[in-house]
Amino acid sequence: MTALDQKTTTTFDVAIVGGGPTGSALALLLARLAPDPARVALFQSEQRTRYDRTVANDTRVIAINEGSRVLLADLNAWPSEVASIHTIHVSQRGRLGRTLIRAEDFAVPSLGHVLRYSQLHETLLEAAGQAGITLFTGEPAQAQQNGDDVIVTTGDVQTTAKLVIRADGMNHQTQSEPARSQAKETHTQVALLGVARVSRPKVGWAFERFTREGPFAVLPHPDHHGSQSIVWCCTPDRAKALLGLKPDALARAIEQTFGDRLGQFEVLSDFKGYALYQSVDPAPIQGRIVNVGNAAQTLHPVAGQGLNLGLRDVATLAHCLRDWMAQSNRDPARSLAIYANLRQYDRCVTINLTRTMSSIFTTHLPVVEHGAGLALLALDTLPALRAPLARHLMQGLRQ
Numbered sequence: 001m002t003a004l005d006q007k008t009t010t011t012f013d014v015a016i017v018g019g020g021p022t023g024s025a026l027a028l029l030l031a032r033l034a035p036d037p038a039r040v041a042l043f044q045s046e047q048r049t050r051y052d053r054t055v056a057n058d059t060r061v062i063a064i065n066e067g068s069r070v071l072l073a074d075l076n077a078w079p080s081e082v083a084s085i086h087t088i089h090v091s092q093r094g095r096l097g098r099t100l101i102r103a104e105d106f107a108v109p110s111l112g113h114v115l116r117y118s119q120l121h122e123t124l125l126e127a128a129g130q131a132g133i134t135l136f137t138g139e140p141a142q143a144q145q146n147g148d149d150v151i152v153t154t155g156d157v158q159t160t161a162k163l164v165i166r167a168d169g170m171n172h173q174t175q176s177e178p179a180r181s182q183a184k185e186t187h188t189q190v191a192l193l194g195v196a197r198v199s200r201p202k203v204g205w206a207f208e209r210f211t212r213e214g215p216f217a218v219l220p221h222p223d224h225h226g227s228q229s230i231v232w233c234c235t236p237d238r239a240k241a242l243l244g245l246k247p248d249a250l251a252r253a254i255e256q257t258f259g260d261r262l263g264q265f266e267v268l269s270d271f272k273g274y275a276l277y278q279s280v281d282p283a284p285i286q287g288r289i290v291n292v293g294n295a296a297q298t299l300h301p302v303a304g305q306g307l308n309l310g311l312r313d314v315a316t317l318a319h320c321l322r323d324w325m326a327q328s329n330r331d332p333a334r335s336l337a338i339y340a341n342l343r344q345y346d347r348c349v350t351i352n353l354t355r356t357m358s359s360i361f362t363t364h365l366p367v368v369e370h371g372a373g374l375a376l377l378a379l380d381t382l383p384a385l386r387a388p389l390a391r392h393l394m395q396g397l398r399q
């Protein structure tokens, strides 16, 4: 690990800004391709995060699909505490229509896995340190292209790199750049996250219930004590009111929204609010600076796709940079163009699917709500409709 107070003028092949799950995973993949893993630099700062939390007090749980599990296991970064999902129950509050997605229908051992964001973050960073990657921790790093190099500044230290990947989870679009005029940063929902116990648990089941204010999910918690993770997306006003409730009153509010499928709820932890931003960078490659993961697209958590999509970004990017990593004095433009082309379809499908799922049940238009309920019913009765959706959620599109 390199201390920040140490002035350095090293030139790296690649510098990755942001050592979250996508940045660390990419660093590990590129270190395998580099002539020397130390020529890959990873800058991780906890001083500036999207949700104003340090990793240690980030209580997020993340549903990871099978494709992501294979990648993380291959990187020796599969966390020790994980809960598996074999059945997903999807319903709409106040309307008919529900669908069940079962692992056995797709001949897979599980539909996904739930893990703690903080543990995944730590495990990946530790693996990056062990792989010989040059790790900078401390103040936030900034990247600026300068001719054929990119200057990376962190505190009073400056380094250069041939290519910089921004995996810092931030939205880098500015309204002043005309080419980026599609920039959008919305915050109309808050996700409340907490842990609860239920009186009639269903092991391995995940529930997604669509309400007029946003989706409500109950997932198996990775602590192995039969507890459940609650992810309750609602309006900022409602979130504020719910956060002011005593645990018993909060449990009754959960039951009212979720129904009695799992019996009575007992709240086991403080609930924390995450303002939900959604943004898509229409041009994630600018010269020798590439945005990946949440820096390229920040999605609503409704379909559990944000990190899964980010990991597909970095797996494809590493694949496209394979030859360039061996000769990094060449221009990476062609490799990056191939990467952009390969990622276009998966990004577009996943972003649109997530947008539709996060908004279709919140229109307050009876016809749309009814139609969405019928769609759930159709999904349940017609495997030919359900299979492609479930496959996309389980695997995404990989190249």
Ligand SMILES: Cc1cc2nc3c(=O)[nH]c(=O)nc-3n(C[C@H](O)[C@H](O)[C@H](O)COP(=O)(O)OP(=O)(O)OC[C@H]3O[C@@H](n4cnc5c(N)ncnc54)[C@H](O)[C@@H]3O)c2cc1C
Binding pocket: 017, 018, 019, 020, 021, 022, 023, 043, 044, 045, 046, 047, 048, 049, 050, 055, 060, 061, 062, 063, 064, 117, 139, 140, 141, 142, 167, 168, 169, 170, 191, 193, 231, 274, 292, 293, 294, 295, 301, 303, 304, 305, 306, 307, 308, 309, 310
């Ligand atoms: C409530 C909630 C639930 C979610 N559930 C799911 C789910 O079930 N499934 C799923 O796939 N996704 C889910 N997501 C999305 C998922 O959390 C993100 O897609 C994922 O964390 C993105 O990873 P990342 O590495 O790109 O960015 P981040 O996780 O944001 O990591 C970025 C890292 O970079 C560091 N950093 C920031 N700026 C700098 C800088 N200037 N210099 C150096 N370091 C910097 C930050 O401290 C951070 O550690 C959920 C998100 C939320 C909010």
